[in-house]
Amino acid sequence: MNTTGYAAGQGLRLIPFRGLRYVPERVGSLAAVTSPPYDVVVRPDGLHHLESADPHNIVRLILPQAGTAAERHQRAADTLERWLAEGVLAPDPAPVLYVYEQRADDILQRGVIGALALSPASEGIVLPHEDVMADVVEDRADLMRTAAAHFEPLLLSYAGDGGPGGTTAVIERVVERVPLLTTTTEDGFGHRLWAVTDPVEQAEIASGLSHRQALIADGHHRWATYLRLQQEQTVPGPWDFGLVLLVDTARHPLRVRAIHRLLHGLPVAQALRALDGRFRVRPIGGPLPRALDALADAAADGNAFLLAGDGRFHLVDRPDEQLLARTVRTDRPDAWRTLDATVLHSTLLDDVWRIPDDPEHIAYIHDTAAAVEQAERHDATAVLMHPVREEVVRDLARQGITMPRKSTSFGPKPATGLVLRSLGVD
Incomplete structure (x- = not known):
């Protein structure tokens, strides 16, 4: 992995990584092991439903259950290690970027999943729009630190030109190929994932994002956690990057809910x-x-x-x-x-x-x-x-003004469990 951070004035920098993915033969179905993002799971009903859907449901990693916070986080780390040893999860053979598609009725959303460079210089490049709760950031930080993994991507939106070139061109080519996985979750959304392995196409994506800024559509607490954990490090390494999904809202407008x-x-x-x-x-x-x-x-x-x-x-x-x-x-x-x-x-x-x-x-x-x-x-x-209008959110974010926490819900959100990032295998 190239572990250099942002240079001053750069835009988004997304790099390939070796994603961890469920081995289909080892689970009941891909749909049964996925989950909404951790903060969307309605406890306790939603948690119990997901735990019973499949013994390997990702909720056992993102919302582990135990008596204390330390025990919960260690349980997630132990579960991840066991699933890797048992072949339930396995890393892809080489670092790649991923094209991810969600589709339901009249909704079509496509974006790119990768590891995004983190740095204090990213201020003004990645725009938060909501305040965060310190206790939630602390909990997520302890979980990520103990497990040494990013279990679910943030959803970031950027305003492309809507044209046919750059990142959009790569996505449109890739979706004509055979996907790595296809599944339909119980909410009716179809999900498809492709690997972008060609260095030329990876470079096209990088170039298309290099002058863009992004709005955090979903995942403010995880973004704050990424930055906290990155700042704890004394040498460059995998903590300098965070797992994200980037969606061009000029091409695929997000829905905003309350x-x-x-x-x-x-x-x-x-x-x-x-x-x-x-x-x-x-x-x-x-x-x-x-x-x-x-x-x-x-x-x-x-x-x-x-x-x-x-x-x-x-x-x-x-x-x-x-x-x-x-x-x-x-x-x-x-x-x-x-x-x-x-x-x-x-x-x-x-x-x-x-x-x-x-x-x-x-x-x-x-x-x-x-x-x-x-x-x-x-x-x-x-x-x-x-719900508040997206243009209000983006305008305030560009001014550096954060809204009260949990003011908006952008979507559709990526399903958790389709691709994970281990900080030990990049």
């Missing part, structure tokens, strides 16, 4: 009482899709949220202007100050409901129906959000 909040210990009735005189609150008839349509209509005119958990839906909008002026910081652009996530955290969580932003009090859930179901089951409050 991430919802589940407020433990806050019944809906109590949440609504605290809003009296501060926000407008209206009951909204179901079912859920109809209530979400009402949320979208209200969000077009200003901050709006949908509360659920008592068997009904409550539309919350039109916050008191004096309340916003008092609770939202003024040293940020208007685009940031008016974000629903900003108002939720600064005004509702911090001031009105006074709920600490930690896992004991708040869960972040991507699936809307799951958020509602869990709130109703546990007498809690689900705060359903409307």
Whole structure:
């Protein structure tokens, strides 16, 4: 591996690596060993479902179960070592880049998986747009450090020119060939993966990315973890690179969805009482899709949220202007100050409901129906959000302004388990 980092002024630098992949003959099916990204798995139901899908499901590496954090991380490392020894996972014979395709109904997304160079100089090249939680970064860092592996790629988007040349040309040629693997996961998405072995094509991809910057679409905590672990090293090596999927959104626009909040210990009735005189609150008839349509209509005119958990839906909008002026910081652009996530955290969580932003009090859930179901089951409050537009996200990121954590969910996200990166076999 070439372990030199970024040179000043360079763009993205993606290099080949020897991916670890499941050996199909050793598992029930590729679909049965894959998983959504670790933070999308809805615990405990989703975790148990994946663990029972196949004894080698990747969730045993990304969300190992044990009594303490140290034991969990060591279990993942031991499991990875055992699966390699048993031939469940095996490294590809030579370093390659991978073309990855996801397809479902009218959705087609293609990108390139590789090892991306990390460096303090990458600031301004790789753009984060959300804050991160220190405890999550610490947990992911301990897991990666103990296992010496990257189990799932970040999703990065870049704005290409949409033309037929460069990286796009290589991808379009490669997808006409026989793929390394093909599978369809239970969410209906078809997945295909190809190896780019030709040094000329690898160079074409590198050249096409060399003057690009990328937005972190999914994986802020893993990106922060990559940087932390890289900074711990004293000599160049595999920690100077991180596993990523790069998608040209000029060619394959991403979908932007909201991430919802589940407020433990806050019944809906109590949440609504605290809003009296501060926000407008209206009951909204179901079912859920109809209530979400009402949320979208209200969000077009200003901050709006949908509360659920008592068997009904409550539309919350039109916050008191004096309340916003008092609770939202003024040293940020208007685009940031008016974000629903900003108002939720600064005004509702911090001031009105006074709920600490930690896992004991708040869960972040991507699936809307799951958020509602869990709130109703546990007498809690689900705060359903409307997604922010991608151009707002990118504009703030270019200004160096981060949004409140878990403000957006870009997708489709890569399936975890199709290709891993060991830091010992590159």
